[in-house]
Amino acid sequence: MNTDSPELIVHAPGRINLIGEHIDYNGGYVLPAAIDLKIKFRFRKKQNSICTVTSESQGSFEFNLNEELQTKENHWGNYVLGVVAGIRDLHPGKLQGFDCEFKSELPIGSGISSSAALECGIAKGLNEMFGLGLSNYEMIEIARVAEHNFVGTKCGVMDQFAVMMGEEKKLILLNCETLAYDIIDADFSPYQIVLLNTNVSHNLSTSAYNTRRAECELALKVISKDYSEYQQLANIPLSIIEKYKEKLTVDVLKRATYVSMENSRTKEAAEVIQKGQIKRFGELMYQSHEGLTNKYNVSCDELDFLVDYSKDFDNVIGARMMGGGFGGCTINLIHHEGLKDFISSISEAYQNRFHIKLTPIRVATSDGVTIEN
Numbered sequence: 472m473n474t475d476s477p478e479l480i481v482h483a484p485g486r487i488n489l490i491g492e493h494i495d496y497n498g499g500y501v502l503p504a505a506i507d508l509k510i511k512f513r514f515r516k517k518q519n520s521i522c523t524v525t526s527e528s529q530g531s532f533e534f535n536l537n538e539e540l541q542t543k544e545n546h547w548g549n550y551v552l553g554v555v556a557g558i559r560d561l562h563p564g565k566l567q568g569f570d571c572e573f574k575s576e577l578p579i580g581s582g583i584s585s586s587a588a589l590e591c592g593i594a595k596g597l598n599e600m601f602g603l604g605l606s607n608y609e610m611i612e613i614a615r616v617a618e619h620n621f622v623g624t625k626c627g628v629m630d631q632f633a634v635m636m637g638e639e640k641k642l643i644l645l646n647c648e649t650l651a652y653d654i655i656d657a658d659f660s661p662y663q664i665v666l667l668n669t670n671v672s673h674n675l676s677t678s679a680y681n682t683r684r685a686e687c688e689l690a691l692k693v694i695s696k697d698y699s700e701y702q703q704l705a706n707i708p709l710s711i712i713e714k715y716k717e718k719l720t721v722d723v724l725k726r727a728t729y730v731s732m733e734n735s736r737t738k739e740a741a742e743v744i745q746k747g748q749i750k751r752f753g754e755l756m757y758q759s760h761e762g763l764t765n766k767y768n769v770s771c772d773e774l775d776f777l778v779d780y781s782k783d784f785d786n787v788i789g790a791r792m793m794g795g796g797f798g799g800c801t802i803n804l805i806h807h808e809g810l811k812d813f814i815s816s817i818s819e820a821y822q823n824r825f826h827i828k829l830t831p832i833r834v835a836t837s838d839g840v841t842i843e844n
């Protein structure tokens with residue numbers, strides 16, 4: 472690494488989502504938080520236009536700011552290129568070459584958004600190093616668009632928002648239509664949030680994600696022809712969706728039904744969490760998982776096994792798959808006294824059933840992207 476200019480250190484966390492899955496791109500409410508697992512970046516400016524980005528585990532790649540930025544199929548560098556391209560379009564001529572090395576604690580493909588952490592960490596680092604004056608909202612948008620155009624996932628705004636705006640010991644109740652948000656205390660004691668990583672990532676996830684989004688857009692298009700007051704699928708009440716049994720295919724109707732119900736669950740979840748009614752929140756988590764499995768069809772055997780297994784433990788208040796689906800983690804709320812027994816029992820059962828090691832991850836909520844002083 473070039474040592475002539477001072478080093479800038481940036482920390483970018485992963486995120487969890489308590490409830491409100493596949494709701495962000497449908498304009499409803501989600502309830503994410505940034506977590507205490509992160510990517511740590513070291514940046515240095517260079518005096519030319521060459522950028523070298525090095526991942527401790529995945530190797531290096533290089534690009535020239537004066538040339539067209541070319542994506543490479545299935546390469547993590549696309550997240551970086553997308554952000555650089557977004558910044559370059561907004562502030563032509565302001566970027567210079569740089570070195571960036573990073574080390575990640577976020578397992579790839581586990582649904583805790585290592586991708587948004589990478590995008591937002593790069594955006595924040597470049598913003599600071601080159602004095603661009605971008606707001607957090609602008610960086611969130613640059614990161615989201617990078618994922619659409621350079622990676623091909625037509626994601627919503629939740630991951631980038633949580634990674635950028637997270638606060639320690641807090642959850643974010645985000646309205647994805649307006650980007651207005653409320654900050655809620657993340658106090659679940661005596662329960663703890665534990666992720667169980669299936670360590671599988673079924674590779675249909677990007678195409679299936681984009682298909683779900685297209686199905687939801689179709690449902691909105693059909694229904695809003697008659698009900699023009701609805702601009703977002705998440706806001707359409709179930710009583711209206713039910714009138715479209717003839718006009719929508721079975722699958723599209725299922726997607727719309729799930730979205731409407733999950734949005735209601737998320738609003739209720741925010742209320743009950745604030746009232747300390749954690750048991751009710753646990754029920755909502757199980758209902759969310761049921762909808763993701765049977766109506767939205769984005770779960771998989773491994774996730775369903777973990778959620779079903781947890782139901783036999785009184786100390787587990789709630790569990791559901793988290794993130795885009797088809798693998799990754801479940802999120803579980805567990806009484807601290809039952810934690811050890813539950814983890815050892817479910818790990819053994821999972822190993823026996825799938826011959827795969829389960830990885831439990833205890834997480835706490837944390838601040839969003841920060842610059843180390």
Ligand code: GLA
Pocket residue numbers: 491492493494495496584626627628629630794795796
């Ligand atoms: C991925 C996407 C998010 C969101 C979730 C599902 O993490 O990046 O925008 O849609 O899936 O809730």
